Amino acid sequence: MTVIHTKKLTKTFTVKKETVEAVKGVDIDVAPGELVAFLGPNGAGKSTTLRMLTTLLRPTSGSATVAGVDVEKDPAGVRARIGYIGQGNGGGHSYRVIDELIMQGRFYGMNTSEAKARAETLMASLDLGDLAKRTVIKLSGGQRRRMDVALGLMHSPGLLFLDEPSTGMDPQNRANLCEHIMRMREEHGTTIVLTTHYMDEADSMSERVIVIDHGTIIADDTASRLKANLAGDLLAVEVAAGSASEVRGLLGRAAAEGDIQENAYDGVVRFRLRLAQGAQLAPGLLKEMHDAGAPAQSLELKPPTLDDVFLELTGRSLREGAEV
């Protein structure tokens, strides 16, 4: 059983008489309870994909079934079964927080007392308890974003979509939001699909990462497997210049030759290489170097990030992705 199933889902836009293929036939399957992140640079097509799944955009071709309902045949049916937290702030500026939350519940068919009770529970759990009668425009950025989360959770969706949930938030609020979402999932097994261009967010929050670039899926796996298979740990060792040739040989057996960089300065040679399972291999490597009479002067080991994965896949960094 899948919660989301798409087949060759495609979206093209016409911008100034030019056809732009924003999403080029993606196939996605999401099982119940999964936490999936669409990761990619701005303009990669991840939000467009999300908007098709939430019926905010009509697919150009291909098909998508969300929560058992076809997005084209019964968009209202899809909307009744999902929650959506968009990029913008969902609360109307002149409304009171509590009024908007109750109306949101009413939109999904809750009665007023049910909606009020639910709104109060959510406000307490999202630290909005004192702000019930505050108008949205008077809330801080972080408070508004937490209100967006409350709006999205009012009807207790079993499937929740979040579009760039933490854009524009400070690190503390980002961590906070992340914690709320993780807790909700642990407690209720909600299926969650989010888009992000923050690799650390995809890394810390989701088990499964779908990397999207230029409208196609270029990788789809758990974050740890993506990193282990595609990037490996970054290892840097420094040795005395005299021992460089022994070390070069030792390292050459562990990694392909092209992957080893060398810098010499002040009588020291610094080797840098990517090594799958580098953390596990490092102790043995140090011992071999010691036994060969070429001891390491220093060692640095950095686990890979999803940015390294993206770099490996596309030759570009996610950080500079926006300009490409």
Add this chain to the structure above:
Amino acid sequence: MIEQAVTPGVAIQQRGPRSLVTDTWFVFWREMLLPLRDPFSLIFSLIQPLVFLGLFGPLLGSAVGAPAFGGQSTLQWFLPGVVVMIALFGTSMTGSNLQYELMTGSYERILATPLSRSSLMIGRALKEWAPLVVQGLLISVVCIPFGFVFHPLHVLLGLVILGIFGIGLGALSYALALVSQNKEWIFWGVQQTLLFPLMILSGIMLPIEAGPGWMKVASLFNPLTYLVNAERELFAGRIGMDTAWGLVAAVVTAAVGLVVGIRTISRNTN
């Protein structure tokens, strides 16, 4: 703790039965929360029609001879026009409130709920129309000491016809706001450019019968003309052919508005 009485990972079924009426009611009620939380705005909106009645009405009486009013008093003739004017201004601005919500994410949030597309437009247009019922009745009562003869049931029927017309105009305004997204000036440019010619050519301000022949012909193509004539007949305490034609004009406007509005919404979304 966030409580969810839901089977893990399984999307919930929708709860109650949905209908256009309940959806429209929810949209209408959300819009009504703004004036209800800030009632001064409603009182303030009564000032404009009173200004027209108090300052323009007397000028009208002395500038145009009584025969042009079909034998009625100036007030009896002018008041229904002012009521149509309030409806015209109010419902044609439906879209401007939407523009603000388009810029933040609140319109998108509502689009992502199961509310039907037509309820989004009808609910908003009705919100612009609802205060009119209160305003129309209030103004009529205020005018009684000045010689206005008040026929409550006829006036009420007149307001219902205006409401139907308002749904159409509100939907067109809504569509205009969607089309002119991120370019506010287009919305206001189009709204103002259309509003005044339509208003003058309907005979709201001055009797069209006093104008040149081409204006009389032009006014026949203006749905507002039929509406104004209907309101004049009803406010005078009669129900006849003018009322029937006004109702037809209102229904046609509503139908055209809803078709255009729903097409505009679904051009981009489902």
